[in-house]
Structure formats: structure tokens, C-alpha cells
Amino acid sequence: MxxxxxxxxxxxxxxxxxxxxxxxxxxxxxxxxxxxxxxxxxxxxxxxxxxxxxxxxxxxxxxxxxxxxxxxxxxxxxxxGEDGYLVRRSVLRTLVLHESTAVGIRETAPLLVPGLLQTEDYARAVMHLPGSLTEDEIAARVAVRMDRQTLLRRRWPPRFTYLIYEPALRCPLGGDRVMHEQMLHLVFLSSRPQMTIRVVRLSDGARAAHGQQFALMEYADHGPVLYAENTFAGMFVENREDVETSRAFLDGIAGDALNEGQSREFLAALASDYDRPDGGAP
Incomplete structure (x- = not known):
């Protein structure tokens, strides 16, 4: 090196x-x-x-x-470690470092609304999923997630592009009220000049069934970093071949997704569905 x-x-x-x-x-x-x-x-x-x-x-x-x-x-x-790969069990500090220095972030979201876009109540519902955290631990993690979102309000934030799969929007985490507020929050965020949110319908292409979740972060002074995580660890990838493969996948998904206006209409319709008096799921 x-x-x-x-x-x-x-x-x-x-x-x-x-x-x-x-x-x-x-x-x-x-x-x-x-x-x-x-x-x-x-x-x-x-x-x-x-x-x-x-x-x-x-x-x-x-x-x-x-x-x-x-x-x-x-x-x-x-x-x-292996060149081009950095694996961390505790990823938060590393993730914040890379997010805060990026000039552009593109992310896929097959099953959950991405952390930077979550409302506080939705984030709390996500934290309850493992079933092994105490209420104090959940509160602490939600607070950290909300703190990360200051990146969205920075004077010169990165350029964000989110490709959110339909199942992530239809899984009623926390119940209809929480999902109603989360959908409205996505509509609001989508109006920001640095933010692009596009919905990937399951019927819009075979790639939508792959369910790959990752973020590709771009930088002004060094090469891109690919980030993916699971329950146990997070991985930061700089291997050129893997980065380019993921970039091509993102381009393909973007080609299948609804455009920004259609996505905003889809999210608004879901917000209305979650706000039904009878509580019916969309």
C-alpha cells in the first residue's frame, strides 16, 4: 500500500x-x-x-x-485485514465518520425505512424487534439514531438518494399511527433539494426481489465506500470490483423504480391508507 x-x-x-x-x-x-x-x-x-x-x-x-x-x-x-474490507462489530462511530464526510450517499432499503429517514416512534419500533433490549437500551439507541439525523439538516449535507422497496413501506411496524406519521415524514423529506426518495415496486423488476441492502458513499478526496450490515456486524468495502458491481445494481434498481413524483404520490397514498378510521392495512 x-x-x-x-x-x-x-x-x-x-x-x-x-x-x-x-x-x-x-x-x-x-x-x-x-x-x-x-x-x-x-x-x-x-x-x-x-x-x-x-x-x-x-x-x-x-x-x-x-x-x-x-x-x-x-x-x-x-x-x-483483507485489503478493501473493514468489518466492525460496533459500527456506529465508523459509520458516522463515513456518513459525515461523504458528498453523496445512495442506499437501498428492502425491508426497513433507512435509519436517517426514520421517525422517532418508527425507530423505537425497529429497536423492539430483537426482543432482547431493555427500555433504557432502546431509548439510548433511538436517541443516537435521532442525533445521526442532524446530518440531514447540515448547511451543506451530502446528496442523498434512497431506493425504498415496497415491502419496507407496507410492513406495519408500530401500528397504523406510527406508519402514517412515517409515510408523511418521507413525503416531507422528499421535498428537500438534497434528497431523492424513490419507491421500488415489487412488480417493477426482477431486481426488486433480490433484497440487497447497502449504502454507497462517495467522497471528494478519496474513493467510494460501500457499507452493508446485519444483526452481528457491519462491513465497509473499498474493493473496486465489489463497489462497481454494487453501483451497477443501484443503477439497475433506479431504472426500475418509480420516479420522484410518482414515489411522492405513492407515499402520500400509503399515508392516507394507514390513517383509515377502521385501521385497515394498505
Missing amino acids: GELESTARGRQLGEELRRRRERAGLNGVELARRIGWSPSTVSRMEAGLGNHSEVKLTAYLAHCGTSAPDAAEVLRLGEP
Whole structure:
């Protein structure tokens, strides 16, 4: 790997290093002077550029006063894995890092409304699905999900494109009232200039039956990152072949989906259906 090559793994490691430096009240020049490095070395490490040895990482952390357990956690982030793939059991910090620095995000949603588009009540219904979380744990996770949505209100947000499959809109999570509010929320979001929401009808193409859920994030200063998750872990993919395959799949699904106006009408009709006095499902 070249010295100037940035990877998802390297950027996450760099972000964690920077957090420790700032926690120690040091700027990059001060830390470099303490260790005996050039300031550019610290900058490259925090930007995720190049490979850095465990000795070098340990020196950085030691001069930030990082505790041994905390240092061990950071060092694990630097452990080598298969090139182009980063798997994390706890993905939130890595996901937020990649979301917040993206200039464009395209996502498919076969079974659930995407997290950044969820209402608070819908998110709570989703969190209840595993059946193993306490109410306090659910409340904490919902709060984090709502905090992530500040990205939508940023002055210069990424360009979002969501391809939401029909089953995700017809599964009545939380009941009719929750779904009614969620459909109205999607209609409202779809009117924002940086937001495109398109519905994929099951009858509109064979690709709709594949049910692949992933997000493709694009960046101004480095290559795209593909993100997919399941119940146990999340995976960040930079492998060029996989990224291009997923990009082609997204293009195919977009070709099958309703256009923006049709999608908005479909969502509004579903909102009305969920608001039926008899509580009938759409």
C-alpha cells in the first residue's frame, strides 16, 4: 500500500488518534515535538494515509497519555485485514465518520425505512424487534439514531438518494399511527433539494426481489465506500470490483423504480391508507 493511500481502516484509526490527541489538549505540532517527529507525520497518521507500525502508534498514544486498555483498543483498529474490507462489530462511530464526510450517499432499503429517514416512534419500533433490549437500551439507541439525523439538516449535507422497496413501506411496524406519521415524514423529506426518495415496486423488476441492502458513499478526496450490515456486524468495502458491481445494481434498481413524483404520490397514498378510521392495512 502506498504511503499516500487512504483506506476506511486508516481513516477510522486516524480519527481515533486525533480524538486522543485533542483529549490530551495537544495540537499536532506540540505532539510531534514531544515525540521527535515532523508535524507532517502526525498529519498523515490522522488523515489515515499509509501504514504505520505498532511501535509508531504506541508512541503516539503514549505521548497523549492514553491508558493501556484504551491504547489496546485503538491498536486493534490498526490490525491488518483483507485489503478493501473493514468489518466492525460496533459500527456506529465508523459509520458516522463515513456518513459525515461523504458528498453523496445512495442506499437501498428492502425491508426497513433507512435509519436517517426514520421517525422517532418508527425507530423505537425497529429497536423492539430483537426482543432482547431493555427500555433504557432502546431509548439510548433511538436517541443516537435521532442525533445521526442532524446530518440531514447540515448547511451543506451530502446528496442523498434512497431506493425504498415496497415491502419496507407496507410492513406495519408500530401500528397504523406510527406508519402514517412515517409515510408523511418521507413525503416531507422528499421535498428537500438534497434528497431523492424513490419507491421500488415489487412488480417493477426482477431486481426488486433480490433484497440487497447497502449504502454507497462517495467522497471528494478519496474513493467510494460501500457499507452493508446485519444483526452481528457491519462491513465497509473499498474493493473496486465489489463497489462497481454494487453501483451497477443501484443503477439497475433506479431504472426500475418509480420516479420522484410518482414515489411522492405513492407515499402520500400509503399515508392516507394507514390513517383509515377502521385501521385497515394498505
